[in-house]
Amino acid sequence: MRYALLIHYPQPPQIPLTNEQLKAGMAAFQAYAKAIDEAGVLESAEVLKTIDSATSVSVRNGKLQVQDGPFADTKEAFAGVFMIDVPDLDAAIAWAEKCPAAQWGTVEIRPSGVRYVDGAWANVS
Amino acid sequence: MTSDAAARAEALARAAYGRLLAILAATDGDIESAEDCLADGFAHALRTWPESGVPDNPEAWLLTVARNRRSDLQRSAAYRLSDSLDEAAGENVSSVMEEIDPDAIPDRRLALLFVCAHPAIDPAVRTPLMLQAVLGFDASQIARAFALPDAAMAQRLVRAKRRIRDARIPFVVPERGEMASRLTPVLEAIYGAYAIDFPLVAGTEPRDSLAAESQYLATVLAELLPDDPEVLGLAALISLSLARRAAHETSEEFVPLDEQDASRWDAALIAAGERYLHRASEMRRIGRFQLEAAIQSVHCARATSGVTDWGALRMLYAALLTIAPTLGARVAHAATVGRVDGAIAGLAALDAITDDAVQRFQPAWATRAHLLLEAGRVDDASTAYERAISLTTDPAMRAYLEGRR
Numbered sequence: 133m134r135y136a137l138l139i140h141y142p143q144p145p146q147i148p149l150t151n152e153q154l155k156a157g158m159a160a161f162q163a164y165a166k167a168i169d170e171a172g173v174l175e176s177a178e179v180l181k182t183i184d185s186a187t188s189v190s191v192r193n194g195k196l197q198v199q200d201g202p203f204a205d206t207k208e209a210f211a212g213v214f215m216i217d218v219p220d221l222d223a224a225i226a227w228a229e230k231c232p233a234a235q236w237g238t239v240e241i242r243p244s245g246v247r248y249v250d251g252a253w254a255n256v257s
Numbered sequence: 258m259t260s261d262a263a264a265r266a267e268a269l270a271r272a273a274y275g276r277l278l279a280i281l282a283a284t285d286g287d288i289e290s291a292e293d294c295l296a297d298g299f300a301h302a303l304r305t306w307p308e309s310g311v312p313d314n315p316e317a318w319l320l321t322v323a324r325n326r327r328s329d330l331q332r333s334a335a336y337r338l339s340d341s342l343d344e345a346a347g348e349n350v351s352s353v354m355e356e357i358d359p360d361a362i363p364d365r366r367l368a369l370l371f372v373c374a375h376p377a378i379d380p381a382v383r384t385p386l387m388l389q390a391v392l393g394f395d396a397s398q399i400a401r402a403f404a405l406p407d408a409a410m411a412q413r414l415v416r417a418k419r420r421i422r423d424a425r426i427p428f429v430v431p432e433r434g435e436m437a438s439r440l441t442p443v444l445e446a447i448y449g450a451y452a453i454d455f456p457l458v459a460g461t462e463p464r465d466s467l468a469a470e471s472q473y474l475a476t477v478l479a480e481l482l483p484d485d486p487e488v489l490g491l492a493a494l495i496s497l498s499l500a501r502r503a504a505h506e507t508s509e510e511f512v513p514l515d516e517q518d519a520s521r522w523d524a525a526l527i528a529a530g531e532r533y534l535h536r537a538s539e540m541r542r543i544g545r546f547q548l549e550a551a552i553q554s555v556h557c558a559r560a561t562s563g564v565t566d567w568g569a570l571r572m573l574y575a576a577l578l579t580i581a582p583t584l585g586a587r588v589a590h591a592a593t594v595g596r597v598d599g600a601i602a603g604l605a606a607l608d609a610i611t612d613d614a615v616q617r618f619q620p621a622w623a624t625r626a627h628l629l630l631e632a633g634r635v636d637d638a639s640t641a642y643e644r645a646i647s648l649t650t651d652p653a654m655r656a657y658l659e660g661r662r
Binding site for chain 1: 397400401404405406407408409412616617619643644647648649650651652655
C-alpha cells in the first residue's frame with residue numbers, strides 16, 4: 133500500500149534557527165531518509181522551500197489568477213512529502229513516528245488513491 | 258597551571274554543579290537566575306584561578322561568588338554590566354571565604370530533584386530539566402541527546418523553569434506521607450535518561466549517550482535516600498543494564514540478549530548493581546524497579562554461571578505483571594513462558610494480551626514470529642515476521658529479523 137507522509141510545520145519557525153540547528157535538523161533528516169530507503173520502502177522524498185517562495189495559481193471564469201503566497205495561510209504549512217510503500221497503516225505510523233519533523237510539526241498520513249503509471253491512471257492497492 | 262585550573266573547574270562543575278545550584282535556586286525558586294549567577298562564578302574562576310591558584314575550598318568560593326552576583330542582581334533593577342563583575346565579585350570573596358566551613362555546604366539536591374519531577378511539570382521535560390539543573394548540561398547538549406532541535410528543547414526548559422519560579426514550586430523534600438507518590442516521577446525521570454525513547458530512527462548515534470548520566474543521577478539519589486528500596490532498585494537496574502551495553506555498542510548488528518558474549522559485560526558494574534539489589538531486597542518491600550533489576554540480574558548471572566535461569570525470569574515477569582503490567586512486560590512474560598513451557602504455551606500467553614495496541618507493537622510480532630517458527634508453523638511464522646519487519650524502523654533490527662524469516 134502506498135502512503136504519503138505529508139509533513140507540516142510552523143513557517144516561519146517559531147524561533148529563528150541558527151546554522152547549527154539547521155545542520156542538526158538536516159543530519160536528522162539524512163539519518164531518517166537513509167533508514168527508510170535502506171528498508172526498501174521509500175518511493176520518493178522531497179522537502180520544499182518555505183512558504184514565502186510559494187505561488188498559488190487558480191483559474192476563475194477563464195481568468196488566470198496568480199497569488200503570491202501559499203494556498204492556505206496557516207501557522208503550520210505543508211513542507212514536504214515522503215512517498216512510501218508499506219503493508220498497512222500501522223507500518224506507515226511506525227515510520228511517521230520516526231520522522232524528525234514529527235518532533236516540531238505534524239506528519240499527516242494519506243493513502244494513495246490512484247496513480248498514473250504507464251500512460252494510465254490505475255487504482256493503488 | 259591554566260589547564261590544571263580549567264580541569265579542576267570542569268571536574269568541580271560535574272560534582273558540585275547540582276549542589277550549588279540547589280542552594281542558590283532554593284532561596285526564591287528562580288533556577289534561571291541561579292544558573293546565570295553560577296555560570297558567572299565558573300567564568301570568574303576560570304579567569305582568576307590560573308593566576309591565584311585553586312582555592313582551598315573551591316566549592317565555597319564558587320558559592321560565594323555566585324551569591325554575591327545574586328545579591329548584586331537583586332539590588333539593581335537592571336543587570337550590571339559584566340565588566341564590573343570581576344571587581345564586584347573579587348572584593349567580597351576573600352573576606353567571606355574564611356567564614357565558610359567547607360563541610361557545612363548542605364546537599365539540597367534531593368529537593369531539586371523533587372522540583373524537577375514535580376507533578377505540575379510536564380513529564381516530557383522532567384528528565385531534561387534534571388540533566389540541566391543537577392548536572393549542568395546546556396540545552397543544546399540535551400537537545401542532541403534527545404535528537405530534538407535546540408530551539409525546541411531550550412524553549413521547553415525555559416518554560417518549565419519559569420513555571421517553577423512563577424508558580425512557586427517549593428524546594429522541599431516531601432513529607433513521609435506523600436513521599437511514595439512523589440518519588441515515583443523522580444525515579445521515572447532518572448530512568449528516562451537511560452531509556453530515552455529516541456524520536457530519531459533507532460540505531461543512529463544518540464542511542465546510548467545519556468546512560469552514564471542516568472547512572473550518576475541514580476547513584477546520587479541512592480546516596481540521598483539510602484533507605485528506600487525502589488531508589489536502590491533503580492540504581493541496581495541501571496547499573497546492571499549499563500553493564501551489558503559495552504558488549505553491543507561496538508557492533509552494528511543486532512544481537513539478542515541471550516546470544517550476547519557475556520565475557521564482554523562489565524563485571525564491576527554488575528557487582529555494583531548486585532550490591533544495590535541486595536540492600537534493596539533486605540528491606541522486604543518489593544517494587545517495579547527492584548523486579549526489573551532482578552530480571553537484569555538473572556540475565557547478568559549468565560556471565561558467571563554460563564546459563565540463563567528462564568524459570569526465574571518467568572516468575573519475575575509474572576510478579577512484575579501484578580505491579581506494572583506494561584505492554585512490554587506482558588510480551589516479555591509471554592516470551593519467557595515460551596522458553597520454559599514451550600512455544601504453544603508462549604503463543605497462548607501472547608494471545609491472552611487483550612490490549613489493542615499489541616497489534617501495532619513490534620516486539621509482540623517479533624516474539625510471535627519466533628514462537629511460531631519454534632512450533633513448526635513455518636507459514637504463520639513467515640507472515641508474523643513480515644508484520645514484525647514492517648513495524649521495524651531500526652536498520653539493525655530489520656536485518657536481524659530478515660535473516661531469521
